[in-house]
């Protein structure tokens with residue numbers, strides 16, 4: 001079943017067409033890797049999928065409904081309710097504890113503080129961070145921070161998790177941990193789209209979409225949704 005669809009998407013930045021007539025349908029439950037050379041448009045495409053940027057032409061459909069990029073409040077609502085993001089750099093706020101960082105998106109979505117605290121504790125525990133909830137970012141490792149960022153991305157139980165080089169800053173042990181977590185999240189039903197330049201990580205996904213010069217040049221399914 002379709003969850004996200006890009007129709008004739010192009011993106012022009014400063015006279016340059018960085019995405020060219022992209023058509024892509026992501027199925028519910030899929031785990032898609034977006035690969036390609038540096039500058040091929042992977043991040044730009046992910047940002048449009050995550051409604052962080054608007055296309056110059058074309059349409060994005062989420063759950064079959066066309067997204068109206070001119071409606072900021074609709075965009076914010078969809079992003080907060082349906083989408084979760086993990087970036088190469090964790091963006092964990094240094095003035096808050098790990099627990100508070102994970103609680104924030106829930107409070108923003110109007111959840112009460114008690115619920116938010118309990119769910120944040122559970123998420124952090126499921127990602128192996130029990131006992132570190134009250135630490136701040138400078139008191140934990142890079143791998144722990146990235147797992148905190150994953151907990152935060154999952155806080156509002158997103159339908160789709162979008163990740164841009166989520167292991168780009170991690171050593172091989174932490175990269176494996178993050179991939180194991182992603183595969184488990186995907187097994188439980190969350191759709192994942194992940195930009196990576198590492199072929200061995202792409203090979204662990206269900207589908208590999210390759211970009212070149214702003215176009216999709218290959219789309220290979222490795223295993224069923």
Ligand SMILES: Nc1ncnc2c1ncn2[C@@H]1O[C@H](COP(=O)(O)OP(=O)(O)OP(=O)(O)O)[C@@H](O)[C@H]1O
Pocket residue numbers: 013014018036037038039040041042043044045197
């Ligand atoms: N805001 C912008 N202004 C000008 N050019 C941009 C902007 N954003 C992206 N580009 C250009 O668009 C192209 C695609 O960039 P993008 O970041 O999507 O590539 P990428 O495949 O994710 O690369 P990398 O693997 O290096 O992160 C590049 O040539 C980049 O320089």
